[in-house]
Amino acid sequence: MKGVIMIIDGMADRPIESLGGKTPLEAAKTPNMDRLASSGINGIMDPIRPGVRAGSDTSHLSILGYDPYSVYTGRGPFEAAGVGLDVRPGDIAFRCNFATADDDLVITDRRAGRIRSGTSQIAEAINSMTLDGFEDVEIIFRESTGHRAVLVLRGPGLGDNVSDADPKTEGKPPKKVKALDGSPESQKTADILNNLVRESYEILRDHPVNTERIRNGEAPANIILPRGAGAVPDVEKFEDRYGLKAACIAETGLIRGIGHITGMDVIDVEGATGGTDTDLESIKNAIKDALDDEYEFLLINIDGADEAGHDGDLEGKVEFIERVDSILGDLIRDDIYFILTADHSTPVSVMDHTGDPVPITINGPEVRVDDVSVFSERAAAAGGLCRIRGSHVMDILLDLMNRKEKFGA
Structure with a gap:
């Protein structure tokens, strides 16, 4: 028997008045998700614990059975691993956004118009940077999917306890990065980042990719916003932990990085953009x-x-939930345990993650099928799983697969 956990990122939501009080998942036509629910066992899940606004990284770690409060050092190392960088001990890694700033360095678009092309050329320009006074530090920068990128600082005397440059909203300049622990190592890192953000604008504002984007009426990617500093965590490999040979199919560098750091094989999928325009047929295949x-x-x-x-x-x-549903029919098999869930709620009314629980359904041989016939946030709450946490999922899956050792005599 094989096990599959499919996580539809941010799928769960809150009731919306214009949908007659339904959530997007409740309003969507999802016959295949409903088929999974009606032949499976259902419940709602707190990815970390009730009320915690989980990030995609911390929720995935929890669902995979790793304690995010122990192994999570920041988002940067996972992003860096996800784009194939060989992050070394002592390196400090960050996730970054390509963003758009005006002449006063006020951010007008945190995602640079959802840029999809030309980012490799922009990354080359950042990699050529040297910062006065910090010649001992190597700047390693690589594009990820869309507006995402990663930054690694390599050199002596660096620390990862620093704040973010990303203001998290348009209409504000980049935040001044600060050392959060007062150490000289973190202060050095903060000084480097503040210089790097300013210098990135000087280098990128007239970059050929950006002049072309401006001619086309598109937002230029003319500044870099680092955030999520962290050092590479010491994580037990998934196969050593569970005895299962594992693979990860994910669109974003962040989740691919979790796959890399936990020792999974990471499978590339052409056309997987991480956005609503992703090639779901290629992912299905x-x-x-x-x-x-x-x-x-x-x-x-x-x-x-x-x-x-x-x-x-x-x-x-x-519409996207319905498109995902359309590929599920070809993936339901008798020889697998198939778990469908989300990693957190991303309500359209909030436009960010919330701590609302998410629906989960488990389908496979000898599952105790309950009376739930629709896959949605509220319907799932009546299911046999009741309310669980993300940290319970692997234990449940391993038990169903008869791969769980007995506790006690």
Whole structure:
């Protein structure tokens, strides 16, 4: 038997008046998700614990059975690993946004118009940077998907206890990065980041990619916003922990990085953008191929519903959920345990993650099927799983797969 956890990033939501009090998931036409629910056991899940606004990184770690309060050092190392950087001990890693700033360095678009192309050329320009007074520090910068990128600082005397440059909203300049612990190592890192943000604008404002974007009426990617500083955590490999050969199919560098750091094989999928325009057919085919391979466990993350939630795009979120549903029919098999859930709620009314629980359904042989026939936030709450936490999922899956050791005599 094989196990699959498919996480539709940010799929869960809150009731919306214009939908007659339904959530986007309740309003969407999801016959395949409903089929999974009606032949499975259902419940609601707090990815970390009730009321905690989970990040995608911390919730995935929790769902995989790792304590995020112990192994999570920041988002940067996972992003860096996810784009293939060989992060070394002592390196300080950050996730970054390509963003748009005006002449006063006020951020007008935190995601640079959802830029999709030209970011590799911009990354090359950042990699050529040297900062006066910090010649002993190497700047390693690489693009990820869309507006996302990663930054690694390599050199002596660096610390990771620093604040973010990202103001988290438009209409404000980048935040001044500060050392949060008062140490000389963190202060050095903060000084480097503040210089790097300012210098990135000087280098990128007239970059050919950006002049072309401006001619086309698109927002230029003319400044870098680092955030999520962290050092690489010491994480037990998934196969050593559970005895399962595992693969990860994910669109964003963040979740791919979790796959890399936990020792999973990370499968590339052409056309997987991490947005609502992603190639779901290619993702479906990659999942089918992996299920036919030697893998005993698959972690799958599909991201577009989260993007729509962050953008406040109600119609786009409903439509994307329906598109995801359309590929599920070809993935339901008798020889796998299939878990469908979300990593957090991203309500379109909030345009950010919330601590609301998410629906979860488990389908497979000998599952104690309950009376739930619809996959949604409220319907799932009546199911046999009741209310669980993300940290319970792997224990439940391993028990169903008869791979769980007995506790006690």
